[in-house]
Amino acid sequence: MRFKRITLAPTMRKYNRKNLMRDVIAGMIIMAVSIPISMGYAQIAGLPAVYGLYGSVFPIILFAVFSTSPQFIFGVDAAPAALIGSALLGMGIEGGSKEALEVVPVLTFFVAVWLLAFYLMHAGKLVNYISAPVMGGFISGICMTIILMQVPKLLGGTAGTGELPELLEHIQETAGRINFPSLMLGLISLAILLTVKKVAPKFPMAVVLMAAGAVLTVVLPMEEWGIRTLESVKPGLPQWKIPDLALLPLNQVITVSLSVAVVIMAETLLAENNFAQKNGYRINDDQELLAFAAGNLVAALTGCCPINGSVSRTAMGEQYQGKTQLMSIVAGASMLILLVCGTGFIGYLPVPVLTAIVISALLGATEFKLAAKLWKVSRTECLIFWGAFVGVLLLGTINGVLIGIILSFSEMVIRSSKPxxxxxxxxxxxxxxxxxxxxxxxxxxxxxxxxxxxxxxxxxxxxxxxxxxxxxxxxxxxxxxxxxxxxxxxxxxxxxxxxxxxxxxxxxxxxxxxxxxxxxxxxxxxxxxxxxxxxxxxxxxxxxxxxxxxxxxxxxxxxxxxxVDNEERSASRKRVDNRVQEFVWAFGSESETEIEKQILRQIEQLKKSGDVENLLHGSWSHMEAMDEDEWLEHLEEHLKEIVNISGKDEKTLAARLEEHRREVHDRIAKEHPELAERFRERRHHLDQHLKERRPEVYELVISLREKERK
Known part of the structure; x- marks a missing residue:
């Protein structure tokens, strides 16, 4: 097998120091946002909350070393955590127990092995068969799923899990015991974030809000009001340990780890490519799989659950204009410092404020603008977008992707069947x-x-x-x-x-x-x-x-x-470069509108140059007779405007235009006599059009023609 050369820290080579402050600020914000997200998902995976913070140190730093994506962030995330938590329940293992602490790293280790196998098999190429509507629907589905998971936390409850039915049910239950101070704090924070994002998108409002939230916790009776803060975490670093691979039956481990690895590959590669396309760069899909494997291997050695690409944290980094994987290194290093000497700060962070920060980032990552665009240009591709979106919401990540892929291939067959x-x-x-x-x-x-x-x-x-x-x-x-x-x-x-x-x-x-x-x-x-x-x-x-x-x-x-006479043109005869027909080809039913725009651009140029000759002659030299006549008709509609700009006499300009139209008629009668009658019919149609649009110009043109006849 042949492999591309692996480049370490590819996004930080030839580093531009102008990006340093942006990367550092974005990294600090990502670290702060990772605290509640990682702690919550670690608990969903059956581990103590602190393990979510452990998964936000070494795994994302190692991912940054290998990743070719300048902006994507790795970390403890929803889909793998949910799959691991579900697997533990199936095995009869209680979450947070000593047995769970031993089993989860084993599953993570085999996930890393599968991802390494995918890298060796060049499985990253599979993402090339997934269309932009599928990617957009998939990303929007993930964002909406996580938003729905976070909504109960605004209401004063805990994060939801599962797919849309379970999430809605949990929101309904939480709404029955809603905490209004928590909701008000969360909504005010979200409103501030969304407003500042529009007015001053470069301002690190998330950091200001977190600091303000910690201050409010100190000065106000948050606990009495029922506003939850994050759980306190004991200081210290994770212990490095090789998992006991003989702890579980091999067939059971392979089944669970394979499903998790497939989800990580599909979800993260799709999301990475979506951000890459949106921001105009390319990634190496194969090396990304190696980065996934490396990150999960380190996660297994530090006792964590499987690690995945995080859309919410990536969206946050994008919002604050992080440019390279230095963001991840800063986030990991900051989390390391926090774990060693700053865990007390975590207990002062209000959950509603952090939830609002996550929701704000996710709203910016949705692709509903793409759906609106697809509705205008291709209803079929719009259906594919919503199919992937609804699939992710109702059936989960991997099933949503499969639905989108099936719809894409179905659409391709249908399109090919109607060529x-x-x-x-x-x-x-x-x-x-x-x-x-x-x-x-x-x-x-x-x-x-x-x-x-x-x-x-x-x-x-x-x-x-x-x-x-x-x-x-x-x-x-x-x-x-x-x-x-x-x-x-x-x-x-x-x-x-x-x-x-x-x-x-x-x-x-x-x-x-x-x-x-x-x-x-x-x-x-x-x-x-x-x-x-x-x-x-x-x-x-x-x-x-x-x-x-x-x-x-x-x-x-x-x-x-x-x-019809088909006289062969000689080599010396001028070949046609018909601009009006090119407009028809390029713009279809909008061709007349585009012709008008072109003439308006010429009139704007006339305002600068004052050169009427260029206006009259510049557009006709490469047109056939019928098309040239239609162009002249459009110019006649703007006769008064041209007169006002140029200062020329109206009758003189009108006479010039009519003279050109007469020359066009003579030329077509000479070159293609069989088309002369059709040309006269077309002239009558254009005259009627001019009469309807510019009756005063029409009267002037008719009077000039009558004078010529006399």
Whole structure:
């Protein structure tokens, strides 16, 4: 097996000292936020609360040494803790007991072994098959789950566990004995955090609130009001010890540790990639797995539960603009100092204030803006987002990811089964084939169907190809050949190959020739392996559409349907670079709006330069006649504005525009007389449009035309 070279502390190499203060502040805040989170999750995992603080020292420092993510934070987190706690209950082991203290490190050790195995197997590549909607729904689901876990703490209760039904039930129970001073303190803290985040996002408000909370605990009767503070912790560092690997049956250990390792890999890699995409950097998925393994190995040796990537702490670091893994090192070192000589401070921190800090960070990490964007552009991908979101809330982390992946692959199959395809033809005087639906100036080659199919051809979409061609043949009797433009086809499966063979035989019986063209060379090899080699040997597979037509005896200029003249352009004749058509291609139904924006930008430029000649000539030099006429019509709508800016006479400018339009008419009558009538119809349509939009300009234009006739 070949591995990429491992780089130690990659995010801190060539360190920029400008980031030092940000990283230190972010690290201190992450340490403080980790106190309540880590202590709570350690208890969920069946360990004393102090072990959560132990898991926030050496594991996150070692993770920082290996991680290629400049901002992601490791620590004791919800999903692995819940799985370990559930496993202990299944084994009949009481949480917090001496047996639990011995069993949990064994499970953590095997989790580290599995993560190391995933690294050796390059399992990190699996994240490449998970789409952005899945990632967004997954992250939002985790954030919302943790928020719902924290809500009871605002109400004066304890953190919730489980999935959405259990969380809502716990919130309802806590609401029945709500502590209003606790709720008010938490809501005020949350409101302050959210306001400051908008007004001054760089200000470390979380630190100020924690300090203020500790002061309030000293000066106010918090205990009498029922406002909880964190439990006091005895000072001291964790003891290093090799777990007793023979303590549990191997099959039981493997089952539990594998499920936890999979959750850590999926949840953390997904979250890391989500933050990476959002902030414009890349991570090495394989080295991240090694970092996970290293962090969990140290956790096992210090008696902790499995360690996971933390979205809440990462969101906090992002909020306070931490730039490298120095944040993690500062957080770990700060926790170390706290454990040695500052544990007394922990007992003064009000739980509602710390809960508000966590919720504020999580709200900033949600991806609901992505959901709103997806709703506008792709309802299917929006459904995938909400599928992953609801899956995480209802069924847990790993099941939510699986639901999202299944939805992604389903969407991919559905999309591939409805590929982009069209029949193509030629514009008079041009050589390239274009979609017939682009406009009435594109005409099919007489007696030939040229069909472009833009997707890999497989069992789910080959029926569409066959139906499209057969339906078009029904409409166009006397067709001599069908040419498949396979430029968008990269592969064919056996079902599609069988259907192509059937189509070929059916066309042959009708005396219609069949060609496959424009594809990559590898497709020919695939066809030979699938039993379609005879199409190649019989000359039905040609490199280009032009060669296929030549094989039929049809040479340039190609005869077009309807008897449209298709005079071949000489090499010296100017080729078209049609800007208006480029707008139609790029912006679709918004093309007219974009044309208007372009003209407004030209008018803004006119205000600076005062050069009317540039305005009148700059946009027309590479346009075809019909499109140039439409551009002029848009300029006429802004005639009064141009007059006001330039100081030119209105009638003179109007006459200039009309002169250009007359030149356009003469040019099209000369180059394409068959289109002259259509041009006159289009001119009438544009005039009516001008009359509706700018009646005063329309009257001026009509009066100028009447003068010209006289």
């Amino acid at each position: 982009a395809r069209c029949f193509v033809g030629i514009q008079p005087g041009h050589r390239h084939f274009r979609d017939l639906a682009e406009g009435s100036q594109i005409h099919a080659v007489e007696g030939v169907l040229v069909y472009r199919f833009s997707s890999n051809l497989f069992f789910a979409n080959v029926n569409i190809l066959q139906q499209d061609i057969e339906a078009e043949l029904e409409k166009k009797k006397g067709t001599k050949a069908v040419i498949l433009d396979a430029s968008g086809i990269g592969s064919i499966d056996i079902t599609a190959a069988d259907r192509l063979a059937i189509l070929y035989e059916a066309l042959k019986e009708q005396g219609i020739r069949f060609y496959i063209t424009e594809h990559i060379a590898d497709l020919n090899e695939q066809m030979r392996k699938l039993g379609l080699g005879y199409l190649i040997s019989e000359g039905c597979v040609r490199r280009t559409i032009h060669i296929a037509l030549k094989d039929m005896g049809i040479n340039r200029p190609y005869p077009l349907e309807g008897g």
